[in-house]
Amino acid sequence: MIVADKKPIEEIIEDIKPYERILILGCNECVTVCEAGGKKEVGILASALRMYFLSQGRDVTIDEKTLERQCDHEYLEELRADIDKYDAVVSLACGVGVQFMAETYFTTPVFPGVNTCFMGVTEERGRWSERCQGCGQCILSRTGGICPVSRCAKRLMNGPCGGSSNGKCEINKEVICAWQLIIERLKALGKMETYEVLSPIKDWSTDRAGGPRKVVREDVQP
Amino acid sequence: MSYPTHIKIIRVPCTGKVDILHILHAFEKGADGVYAVGCMEGDCHYDNGNFRARKRIEQAKKILDAVGVGGERAAMFNMASSEGPRFAEVAIEMVEKIKQLGPNPIKFKKVRAA
Numbered sequence: 551m552i553v554a555d556k557k558p559i560e561e562i563i564e565d566i567k568p569y570e571r572i573l574i575l576g577c578n579e580c581v582t583v584c585e586a587g588g589k590k591e592v593g594i595l596a597s598a599l600r601m602y603f604l605s606q607g608r609d610v611t612i613d614e615k616t617l618e619r620q621c622d623h624e625y626l627e628e629l630r631a632d633i634d635k636y637d638a639v640v641s642l643a644c645g646v647g648v649q650f651m652a653e654t655y656f657t658t659p660v661f662p663g664v665n666t667c668f669m670g671v672t673e674e675r676g677r678w679s680e681r682c683q684g685c686g687q688c689i690l691s692r693t694g695g696i697c698p699v700s701r702c703a704k705r706l707m708n709g710p711c712g713g714s715s716n717g718k719c720e721i722n723k724e725v726i727c728a729w730q731l732i733i734e735r736l737k738a739l740g741k742m743e744t745y746e747v748l749s750p751i752k753d754w755s756t757d758r759a760g761g762p763r764k765v766v767r768e769d770v771q772p
Numbered sequence: 773m774s775y776p777t778h779i780k781i782i783r784v785p786c787t788g789k790v791d792i793l794h795i796l797h798a799f800e801k802g803a804d805g806v807y808a809v810g811c812m813e814g815d816c817h818y819d820n821g822n823f824r825a826r827k828r829i830e831q832a833k834k835i836l837d838a839v840g841v842g843g844e845r846a847a848m849f850n851m852a853s854s855e856g857p858r859f860a861e862v863a864i865e866m867v868e869k870i871k872q873l874g875p876n877p878i879k880f881k882k883v884r885a886a
Binding site: 597601604607 | 792793796797799800835836838839840841877878881
């Protein structure tokens with residue numbers, strides 16, 4: 551899922567200060583799971599903002615709504631009838647949702663209510679970590695299911711660098727060396743011969759280096 | 773043994789039931805102070821309900837500070853169910869503290885804004 555973190559409320563207040571009718575818009579997908587932008591967080595932020603504006607002696611309307619997703623037209627369209635009631639929207643979706651919301655409702659200012667961080671997993675409640683960078687060319691079959699693109703600081707493709715010490719990365723002793731994990735897993739799978747096969751130079755044009763990306767699938771297009 | 777009549781008690785099965793939204797909505801509706809009274813730490817019938825409540829109170833305090841209501845209006849206390857005198861003592865302490873702080877700053881502005 552896409553992992554996001556809460557944005558300081560002071561920052562959100564700074565963005566929406568000039569407005570009078572504000573919609574706080576949550577998303578039921580990833581940001582709900584990582585407890586940053588679901589219905590619950592919408593309620594907390596809306597309540598806090600109502601109190602803030604009242605403490606300033608201002609009568610500002612703060613409404614709450616949570617969509618199933620903000621990255622699909624069909625759900626964003628649910629707002630069509632009501633969007634004119636608001637002069638600003640704070641979207642608690644990831645950056646994708648904020649942008650799609652802004653594209654869909656071109657003349658309504660949309661502000662981000664969370665900081666979007668990465669694609670990752672829930673290690674335990676309250677602890678999320680990165681697993682994928684969406685490089686566009688998955689090599690997990692060769693690396694024991696552990697990604698050196700997202701988990702190695704240097705994105706190395708053929709084994710660890712000299713900074714790997716006692717299984718930890720030189721950038722931080724808390725970070726496990728991705729290649730340590732890869733080798734351990736390949737051993738457990740009895741596939742260490744895979745480690746001996748040199749990876750060719752990776753084509754980074756499918757990564758961000760090639761500019762904004764697009765997937766077009768005619769087979770599923772209407 | 774008595775405690776001030778300013779306090780409205782809301783019974784919950786465990787302080788772990790106290791959600792941050794309950795706390796924030798109470799202030800939004802004009803409460804001058806909100807405090808949770810849980811079992812002694814380590815003595816929760818549900819293992820960690822009182823620890824959860826403490827975290828939520830801390831979270832609420834930060835929000836209340838950020839929005840100008842004041843985090844010192846929220847508090848958490850721990851005591852055993854047999855500690856009646858301590859309950860009264862804490863109630864008096866909290867009422868005194870809130871009296872010093874004055875009313876919830878949004879309460880009157882709400883009337884004016886409307």
